[in-house]
Amino acid sequence: MNDRICLTIEGARLIDPERSLDIAPGPASRVHIRDGRIVATGEAPAGFAADSVHHAEGHVLIPGLVDLAARLREPGFEYKATLESEMRAAIAGGVTRLACPPDTDPVLDEPGLVEMLKHRARSIEGAHLHPVGALTLGLKGEKITEMAELVEAGCVGFSQALAPITDTQVLMRAMQYARTFGFRLWLQPQDPHLARGGVAHSGPYASRLGLSGVPVIAETIALHTLLELVRSTGCALHFMRLSSAAGVDLVRRARREGLPISCDVSAHHLHMIDLDIGFFDSNCRVDPPFRSERDRDALRAGLLDGTIDAVCSDHTPVDDDAKLLPFAEAEAGVTGLELLLPLVLKWSQESSVPLAQALRSVTTGPACVLGIDAPSLAAGMPADLCLFDPNEHWTVSRGALVSQGTHTPYLGRSLQGRVRATWIAGKRVWSATAKPG
Amino acid sequence: MPVRHPQLNAHGELKHLLTIEGLPRDLIHRILDTAAGFVGVSDREVKKVPLLRGVSVFNLFFENSTRTRTTFEIAANRLSADVVNLNINTSSASKGESLLDTIDNLVAMHADMFVVRHAQSGAPFLIADHVDRTRGNVHVINAGDGRHAHPTQGLLDAYTIRHFKGNFQDLTVAIVGDVLHSRVARSDIHALSTLGVPEIRVIGPATLVPSGIEQMGVRVFHDMNEGMREVDVVIMLRLQNERMRGALLPSAQEYFKHYGLTEDKLARARPDCIVMHPGPMNRGVEIESAVADGPQAVILEQVTFGIAVRMAVMSLLSKS
Numbered sequence: 001m002n003d004r005i006c007l008t009i010e011g012a013r014l015i016d017p018e019r020s021l022d023i024a025p026g027p028a029s030r031v032h033i034r035d036g037r038i039v040a041t042g043e044a045p046a047g048f049a050a051d052s053v054h055h056a057e058g059h060v061l062i063p064g065l066v067d068l069a070a071r072l073r074e075p076g077f078e079y080k081a082t083l084e085s086e087m088r089a090a091i092a093g094g095v096t097r098l099a100c101p102p103d104t105d106p107v108l109d110e111p112g113l114v115e116m117l118k119h120r121a122r123s124i125e126g127a128h129l130h131p132v133g134a135l136t137l138g139l140k141g142e143k144i145t146e147m148a149e150l151v152e153a154g155c156v157g158f159s160q161a162l163a164p165i166t167d168t169q170v171l172m173r174a175m176q177y178a179r180t181f182g183f184r185l186w187l188q189p190q191d192p193h194l195a196r197g198g199v200a201h202s203g204p205y206a207s208r209l210g211l212s213g214v215p216v217i218a219e220t221i222a223l224h225t226l227l228e229l230v231r232s233t234g235c236a237l238h239f240m241r242l243s244s245a246a247g248v249d250l251v252r253r254a255r256r257e258g259l260p261i262s263c264d265v266s267a268h269h270l271h272m273i274d275l276d277i278g279f280f281d282s283n284c285r286v287d288p289p290f291r292s293e294r295d296r297d298a299l300r301a302g303l304l305d306g307t308i309d310a311v312c313s314d315h316t317p318v319d320d321d322a323k324l325l326p327f328a329e330a331e332a333g334v335t336g337l338e339l340l341l342p343l344v345l346k347w348s349q350e351s352s353v354p355l356a357q358a359l360r361s362v363t364t365g366p367a368c369v370l371g372i373d374a375p376s377l378a379a380g381m382p383a384d385l386c387l388f389d390p391n392e393h394w395t396v397s398r399g400a401l402v403s404q405g406t407h408t409p410y411l412g413r414s415l416q417g418r419v420r421a422t423w424i425a426g427k428r429v430w431s432a433t434a435k436p437g
Numbered sequence: 438m439p440v441r442h443p444q445l446n447a448h449g450e451l452k453h454l455l456t457i458e459g460l461p462r463d464l465i466h467r468i469l470d471t472a473a474g475f476v477g478v479s480d481r482e483v484k485k486v487p488l489l490r491g492v493s494v495f496n497l498f499f500e501n502s503t504r505t506r507t508t509f510e511i512a513a514n515r516l517s518a519d520v521v522n523l524n525i526n527t528s529s530a531s532k533g534e535s536l537l538d539t540i541d542n543l544v545a546m547h548a549d550m551f552v553v554r555h556a557q558s559g560a561p562f563l564i565a566d567h568v569d570r571t572r573g574n575v576h577v578i579n580a581g582d583g584r585h586a587h588p589t590q591g592l593l594d595a596y597t598i599r600h601f602k603g604n605f606q607d608l609t610v611a612i613v614g615d616v617l618h619s620r621v622a623r624s625d626i627h628a629l630s631t632l633g634v635p636e637i638r639v640i641g642p643a644t645l646v647p648s649g650i651e652q653m654g655v656r657v658f659h660d661m662n663e664g665m666r667e668v669d670v671v672i673m674l675r676l677q678n679e680r681m682r683g684a685l686l687p688s689a690q691e692y693f694k695h696y697g698l699t700e701d702k703l704a705r706a707r708p709d710c711i712v713m714h715p716g717p718m719n720r721g722v723e724i725e726s727a728v729a730d731g732p733q734a735v736i737l738e739q740v741t742f743g744i745a746v747r748m749a750v751m752s753l754l755s756k757s
Contacts, residue, residue: 204649208458210558210584210620213648279443280559324537324567326557328583 005051007033007426012056012387014041016063017360018376031061033383036425040379054428056387059420062359063375064096064127064384066366068186068264069240070315070337072129074120075113076105081317081404083117086337087126089403091430093313093338094386094419096127099370102134103161109134109145111153118154125429128384130156130370132186135174141165144174147183156370157184157238162287162332164192168225175235184236184371189226189247190288194218199328201274201291209280211327214289216244223250230259238369239263242308243288245298252307262369263307265299266314267343268334268408272296276409282323282330283409286314300351303361310366311347313340317405335405339396341388342415349416355390383426392418443565450757453565453577454750456586457627465631469596471749472742478515479744488752489518495548496522498580499536499555504716505580508740509552509589512747521548536560537567544568550576550751558583558620576754584618589750590715591624593743595632597735598670600742601711605632611664611706612655613640614674614696614723617647617685621715622674630654640664641696644685661696665705672713673698676723689722698724703733711735 010030014023023029028042073081102108114131121129133155137143165171195218200206202213272290302308316333323330348358364374396410422430446452494513513520553561561579568575581587616622616639640658658664712734720726
């Protein structure tokens with residue numbers, strides 16, 4: 001019923017990162033939608049009669065965001081968040097498509113679990129869901145999963161989340177097997193031995209606070225190992241959550257070599273550094289840790305020159321009981337879905353990156369990693385859209401967030417840019433008036 | 438949001454003592470001067486002053502320490518406070534009651550001051566922040582948190598140095614041993630650099646010197662014979678036996694040979710160099726008995742001054 005409706009959105013500035021278009025508000029920026037798809041921009045096609053017109057003066061219309069890492073906490077951690085709450089947080093953040101890591105309880109290592117999750121997600125009006133399957137059973141790093149079956153069930157790739165594979169032979173075989181079918185592995189480059197016990201960036205500030213450090217070499221040694229395995233097996237690899245300047249440099253060189261790799265960074269890591277921990281603020285407890293200012297700047301530079309493909313929310317709802325603890329005992333993770341767009345806008349503004357280019361990191365870039373068509377405002381594309389007010393300042397607070405996870409170092413701080421409305425297949429699923437901020 | 442140091446109240450007065458980092462020099466001197474007035478109390482026939490009468494001090498030790506707990510207890514008793522000792526051994530938050538639930542319960546019992554020892558760096562900050570939000574007039578004293586800080590030890594070490602050396606401006610101080618795991622070392626570095634010590638050295642093997650420690654304003658030496666040259670004060674750190682289990686150190690014997698304080702190594706320091714140790718000592722591991730019991734050692738004086746310094750901190754906090 002609803003998707004038959006003809007809708008016109010007018011008055012907005014259009015940005016289509018995929019086609020590098022930035023169209024000022026006016027007749028050319030009208031978007032016409034029918035049957036859940038964009039049918040034209042600018043002039044309406046012959047015979048198109050809008051049932052409704054959405055006026056979006058002062059706002060920016062972009063394709064819905066694609067997020068490579070959002071923990072929805074189901075199954076197993078419903079006390080931290082539910083599929084309902086986090087799918088709603090996604091659309092509140094303008095995210096219309098997301099990948100979720102397999103570290104649920106039970107972990108996503110069986111086709112049945114993946115199907116159930118997808119089924120549950122379909123019953124909720126929200127973003128498109130792409131589960132990332134477990135690479136090894138129970139994420140134990142010992143026995144590989146039925147990858148082909150899992151892909152049939154809907155998995156887009158295979159990951160260990162934060163669990164290590166300590167046995168390099170298992171890792172090599174997993175990569176060989178994945179290569180057989182052309183599957184991509186998503187791995188966080190972190191040597192588990194060097195990272196053991198670490199809770200902050202190894203450096204002067206962690207030393208000052210007396211916190212155990214995760215050294216940069218935990219990332220670079222893992223990268224060296226994984227890159228050698230890519231060279232040897234030919235397996236496509238996506239590096240999750242780069243955190244260091246040295247890591248960005250290694251990936252940059254490997255890409256020049258033509259290896260089948262990609263990588264992402266979390267939105268918080270584009271801004272936060274180790275000093276932001278301040279007096280043991282457990283909202284800054286993340287994995288990998290926030291590193292030095294120099295590392296942060298290198299992540300921004302890597303994003304700009306295309307070494308890093310995507311910015312993800314690394315959304316991890318954590319309950320208060322797990323966060324209100326001494327820093328090292330607090331669970332790692334921050335809420336991210338609703339901060340993804342504002343934090344990318346902040347980077348764009350601070351680094352003077354044109355919006356159309358900056359937004360590629362949350363649309364075209366992650367879509368390439370998922371192996372799907374890049375979202376765009378071109379005629380024929382699904383009308384998965386995000387409309388935001390680039391000038392609205394809002395204060396991040398428990399009341400302003402839809403997610404059950406409210407822990408972020410931005411809590412209590414002001415951010416610029418807020419999602420006003422989100423459409424999925426032409427249907428408006430979120431409107432900012434739905435919840436007072 | 439305005440960010441103020443969590444140990445100061447809205448008037449900029451010291452409400453909690455969580456770390457020496459950021460304490461102004463004149464405030465440190467005021468604590469030391471106040472302590473000087475209390476040193477005499479312990480020599481009196483009636484070792485008590487009525488400054489904290491009616492005040493409830495809760496010694497909240499999440500990590501065992503008979504010695505530190507006892508000195509706080511004595512300090513509180515000599516100020517006429519009521520002392521409650523609680524040993525709460527929790528290795529992880531998942532066991533039983535959460536840390537902040539425990540605090541809420543004790544606040545409900547009308548505690549006025551918490552003396553907190555915890556194995557995790559930063560735990561007293563969490564507690565101070567929590568009591569500031571829930572009840573405004575409770576004071577927190579950090580009696581040692583993880584590797585982070587042991588501010589009263591830093592203050593008593595400063596007191597001891599001032600007592601024996603008279604000033605800080607011309608001194609070279611060496612801190613020797615397991616700096617990586619030492620909250621005492623960090624608090625000493627903050628105290629001494631704030632008080633104007635021009636050269637602070639840390640001496641130890643690379644496995645026990647934390648990365649980037651130079652940025653705290655210290656010179657790092659791995660050769661103790663070189664690092665001891667012409668020092669006025671040497672502070673030896675305790676080496677836990679468990680450090681020998683992993684790959685940090687091969688054996689106590691090899692450690693003692695290179696980093697244990699012997700008469701030979703002490704001879705490289707200035708002749709009037711004083712030898713300090715926060716206790717408890719491992720004789721034959723970080724220090725040899727001839728030095729520990731020798732004329733240059735001021736280790737027992739540290740203990741005596743420690744009570745006066747803790748009395749000073751408690752009395753100053755209760756006035757804020």
